Every structure is written in C-alpha cells, then in structure tokens.
Amino acid sequence: MSSESVIVTPGRRLGLTQEYESGPGTYVRNGMIYSSILGTKKIEQALAETSDDSIKRPMLFVERQNTKFAIPVIGSEILGRVVRINPRAASVAIMMVDSAPCQEDFQGIVRVQDIRATEKDLVQMINSFRPGDIIRAEVISLGDQRSYFLATTKNEHGVVFAQSEAGNSMIPISWEEMQDPKTQTIEKRKCAKPVT
Structure with a gap:
C-alpha cells in the first residue's frame, strides 16, 4: 500500500492507464483514470509478476471517506x-x-x-x-x-x-x-x- 493519502472528489483525474490499473471507485476515459466517488486516493502495489513475464501495474483506487450512512430505523x-x-x-x-x-x-x-x-x-x-x-x-x-x-x-x-x-x-x-x-x-x- 502507498502512504499517499489525498482526498479526491468525483471527476478528479488520478493517473494514466499506462501506469496504473483502474480499481474500485474509479473509471477510465481516454486513457485517464478518474475518481467516481468522494474519498481517499490509494495505490496498491502489485505483489507479483504475471506468468507472461510482464510486470503488473499498481492498482489505483478510491476508498470511501465515511461509509456510515444515517438511515432511520424504528426507535431512532x-x-x-x-x-x-x-x-x-x-x-x-x-x-x-x-x-x-x-x-x-x-x-x-x-x-x-x-x-x-x-x-x-x-x-x-x-x-x-x-x-x-x-x-x-x-x-x-x-x-x-x-x-x-x-x-x-x-x-x-x-x-x-x-x-x-x-x-x-x-x-x-x-x-x-x-x-x-x-x-x-x-x-x-x-x-x-x-x-x-
């Protein structure tokens, strides 16, 4: 895991598809990876090489800031x-x-x-x-x-x-x-x- 911790908003440009894999909370458009949610930008390093001798790219993803949602329940x-x-x-x-x-x-x-x-x-x-x-x-x-x-x-x-x-x-x-x-x-x- 990367130590990078940057808050990003939806639509923010995060990186190039030549350098990173697109992960959860992101989308790809015209070779660029963008954030699709509000959260923290994270980079997960590749653990191993693939079988075809090419190096796997790190994964770029966005982790949600606050996953707790206020939902009314009986007694609230x-x-x-x-x-x-x-x-x-x-x-x-x-x-x-x-x-x-x-x-x-x-x-x-x-x-x-x-x-x-x-x-x-x-x-x-x-x-x-x-x-x-x-x-x-x-x-x-x-x-x-x-x-x-x-x-x-x-x-x-x-x-x-x-x-x-x-x-x-x-x-x-x-x-x-x-x-x-x-x-x-x-x-x-x-x-x-x-x-x-």
Whole structure:
C-alpha cells in the first residue's frame, strides 16, 4: 500500500492507464483514470509478476471517506423540517437521524393521532406544526414506500425551532405555545420540552 493519502472528489483525474490499473471507485476515459466517488486516493502495489513475464501495474483506487450512512430505523430520534401540513398529517423532510446527518433525502409523516399521548381527539394540526418548523420526533414505523411514520408523543419531542408570521425566531413559553420576543405574538405549537 502507498502512504499517499489525498482526498479526491468525483471527476478528479488520478493517473494514466499506462501506469496504473483502474480499481474500485474509479473509471477510465481516454486513457485517464478518474475518481467516481468522494474519498481517499490509494495505490496498491502489485505483489507479483504475471506468468507472461510482464510486470503488473499498481492498482489505483478510491476508498470511501465515511461509509456510515444515517438511515432511520424504528426507535431512532430524528430532526426534520415540516414541509407541508393538512388536517390529518404533517410531511417532514428528515435531516438528521440520532446525531448523524442524512446522506439521502428521507421523508416522514406525523399523523394527527401521533402528535400527543393524551387527548388525541382534540389535537389540531394547525395548532401543532407549521411549514418551516424544525421538529424532533421518533420513528415509530417504517410506514409506506415513501415515508416513515413519526411521533412527537414524548415530552422531549415536538417543535424545537419556529419562525413567527413576522419572520422572527420564536421561543417556547409552554408545551403548546411559542412567542415572538419582538412582537410578543403568541402562536400555538406542540413544543419540545423547553430547556430550563
């Protein structure tokens, strides 16, 4: 193995096909070897000569930097942005799973019955979330082909960041209200447990 350790991006020219064999994470075009993934450029020296007395060329490859991908599973805590709401559910773009950022776009749904643990029949979506809110929730089911089912029934789950209609950042003043500190306007939300 070579001691060379250079971070490369997709499309970066790595070497000539006359000097190296193309390995994993690379592709060849017009006699040049290019990186096909983000990672570290590596060179593996040939171990032995081939049977036809020609010397085998070293292999040039790219090793992925971080192979850990954040994928939601049942019981994971997510951080997501509310994209849209209707009277029965809120659509959420999942940004983080536990403490790892997502590499792909995952969608989640918080159904109206999964917002609060008690008085579920009194919950109204418009009084819980608004588009643009950042929420903390738990994955409760793998859902359908498009979305994970999420719940905010625990005290620590709910809206963690919201903007008022005036465009200012709001602060939670109770478990179901947030206030704009500039205009003093109060809006309804299902707040995550405020840190005291």
